[in-house]
Amino acid sequence: MDAMARPGVSSHMRLSGPRLRSLNHKSSMSCPQTSSFTSARCQLSEGLQDIDKSSLVVSSDPTNTRTSNLGGSYIHGPIHNRNPVGQTFCSVGVCVHDGSVIESHSHAKEERVGVLLLNLGGPETLHDVQPFLFNLFADPDIIRLPRPFQFLQRPLAQLISVLRAPKSKEGYAAIGGGSPLRKITDEQAHALKMALEAKKMAANVYVGMRYWYPFTEEAVQQIKKDRITRLVVLPLYPQFSISTTGSSIRVLQSIFREDSYLSRLPVSIIESWYQREGYVKSMADLIEKELQSFSKPEEVMVFFSAHGVPVSYVEDAGDPYRDQMEECICLIMEELKARGIDNDHTLAYQSRVGPVKWLQPYTDEVLVELGQKGVKSLLAVPVSFVSEHIETLEEIDMEYKHLALESGIENWGRVPALGCTSSFITDLADAVIESLPLAAAMSTPRKTSEEVDPDPVSYAIKMFFGSMLAFVLLFSPKMILAFRNHLF
Ligand SMILES: C=CC1=C(C)c2cc3[nH]c(cc4nc(cc5[nH]c(cc1n2)c(C)c5CCC(=O)O)C(CCC(=O)O)=C4C)c(C)c3C=C
Ligand SMILES: [Fe+2]
Numbered sequence: 001m002d003a004m005a006r007p008g009v010s011s012h013m014r015l016s017g018p019r020l021r022s023l024n025h026k027s028s029m030s031c032p033q034t035s036s037f038t039s040a041r042c043q044l045s046e047g048l049q050d051i052d053k054s055s056l057v058v059s060s061d062p063t064n065t066r067t068s069n070l071g072g073s074y075i076h077g078p079i080h081n082r083n084p085v086g087q088t089f090c091s092v093g094v095c096v097h098d099g100s101v102i103e104s105h106s107h108a109k110e111e112r113v114g115v116l117l118l119n120l121g122g123p124e125t126l127h128d129v130q131p132f133l134f135n136l137f138a139d140p141d142i143i144r145l146p147r148p149f150q151f152l153q154r155p156l157a158q159l160i161s162v163l164r165a166p167k168s169k170e171g172y173a174a175i176g177g178g179s180p181l182r183k184i185t186d187e188q189a190h191a192l193k194m195a196l197e198a199k200k201m202a203a204n205v206y207v208g209m210r211y212w213y214p215f216t217e218e219a220v221q222q223i224k225k226d227r228i229t230r231l232v233v234l235p236l237y238p239q240f241s242i243s244t245t246g247s248s249i250r251v252l253q254s255i256f257r258e259d260s261y262l263s264r265l266p267v268s269i270i271e272s273w274y275q276r277e278g279y280v281k282s283m284a285d286l287i288e289k290e291l292q293s294f295s296k297p298e299e300v301m302v303f304f305s306a307h308g309v310p311v312s313y314v315e316d317a318g319d320p321y322r323d324q325m326e327e328c329i330c331l332i333m334e335e336l337k338a339r340g341i342d343n344d345h346t347l348a349y350q351s352r353v354g355p356v357k358w359l360q361p362y363t364d365e366v367l368v369e370l371g372q373k374g375v376k377s378l379l380a381v382p383v384s385f386v387s388e389h390i391e392t393l394e395e396i397d398m399e400y401k402h403l404a405l406e407s408g409i410e411n412w413g414r415v416p417a418l419g420c421t422s423s424f425i426t427d428l429a430d431a432v433i434e435s436l437p438l439a440a441a442m443s444t445p446r447k448t449s450e451e452v453d454p455d456p457v458s459y460a461i462k463m464f465f466g467s468m469l470a471f472v473l474l475f476s477p478k479m480i481l482a483f484r485n486h487l488f
Pocket of ligand 1: 121141164168243309385
């Protein structure tokens with residue numbers, strides 16, 4: 001894996017702590033890495049001492065977020081005073097700037113602050129589903145092929161997207177014919193802009209999606225047009241995964257290193273923020289409130305369901321996702337315990353795709369097991385994402401609810417996604433303000449000659465042989481078995 005394309009991954013590997021493996025537990029333990037928000041901070045700074053600074057971009061961060069910039073350096077030391085407020089005044093989604101403000105006569109000290117929210121994106125209509133899936137499977141951070149086979153990426157993506165599309169379309173049809181992600185993310189962007197303004201920071205907030213409109217590339221073009229002078233990148237995933245935040249950051253890096261303005265722009269990336277007190281408390285608030293809807297709240301099993309990733313991401317590629325997820329759940333349960341709520345809880349992983357092994361235990365299997373063990377009341381808590389989306393609205397609310405009730409669970413509830421919850425958005429605004437002084441210019445080198453796009457003839461040859469090989473692979477026994485079992 002390209003070290004430059006994975007800011008912070010090496011540090012996460014070193015920061016990883018012991019794992020929690022028990023399926024169900026009382027929240028009487030202390031969290032593996034941290035026993036309080038304060039100690040989370042100490043852990044992070046200590047972990048940074050032995051990091052290879054040449055390949056690492058994580059900064060010493062007193063803010064309970066893991067922050068990096070796009071370059072190869074990181075900044076030590078205390079946070080300085082908050083920055084001056086931006087000078088561009090445009091509303092989210094419009095971002096038409098007043099040229100007279102933007103032009104170069106502006107005072108040297110004037111900052112135009114931008115915040116770029118990164119998200120996955122989703123098909124807006126059923127017609128979009130297959131091309132959206134193509135974009136997703138064409139991402140080398142989603143299907144990780146060994147180097148010699150990377151030329152197969154696009155033909156394979158084409159095949160898998162066509163084969164997966166009918167199943168995905170059914171799901172999107174069941175939730176109204178498209179993903180709500182764009183609308184919700186725009187609302188979050190607007191709410192964040194307002195929260196920043198309330199804290200006396202004017203900023204443009206942009207939305208950049210990885211696999212559908214508005215694409216990250218479009219958002220970056222707008223950032224350029226608006227002549228933003230300092231940028232905070234905020235992925236809307238609380239925990240870091242190579243497949244989500246990592247993938248979006250890789251795209252950003254490749255855009256930034258090709259552009260002289262962008263490569264000089266001070267940027268700070270908030271890589272993960274699941275440890276932030278505001279996020280943890282907001283999640284605990286939602287759980288506490290939802291527990292009250294049960295007749296016997298203390299008997300309810302709190303069931304955290306996270307989006308899975310293939311095991312190889314964690315075990316071979318050093319994805320910190322599972323460690324961060326476990327620590328996140330631990331922090332939420334500690335917060336609940338501090339409020340006198342001591343329910344049993346468990347963590348499982350949902351949404352596996354394809355014939356490889358994913359993080360376990362699997363949500364569907366655990367639900368059946370819990371039903372068999374006599375659990376009668378269960379509160380599902382989606383924990384890897386902060387908007388409603390297909391996997392909450394269809395997979396959890398329909399498929400898993402049905403399975404749970406069939407398995408003997410009698411009382412079912414589900415915590416809503418955080419969305420625009422004000423305590424959460426306010427905390428994101430704090431995260432942005434805290435990370436702003438850490439922004440530094442990107443300094444990654446341009447593409448090497450090997451990485452530069454090939455000439456059209458060799459591209460056509462590769463595509464032809466790639467398609468043939470993908471076709472052969474597709475009919476291999478493992479793939480046939482996967483399709484039979486509806487794994488795609
Ligand atoms: C933390 C969140 C997510 C991780 C990690 C993640 C990894 C991951 N996902 C796929 C395959 C698919 N994901 C799909 C949709 C989807 N995924 C996430 C989040 C994470 N994915 C979200 C929020 C969404 C929904 C977007 C929406 O439209 O609402 C889909 C498409 C839907 C479907 O067909 O199920 C696929 C496919 C892989 C392979 C992967 C890790 C390698
Ligand atoms: Fe996904």
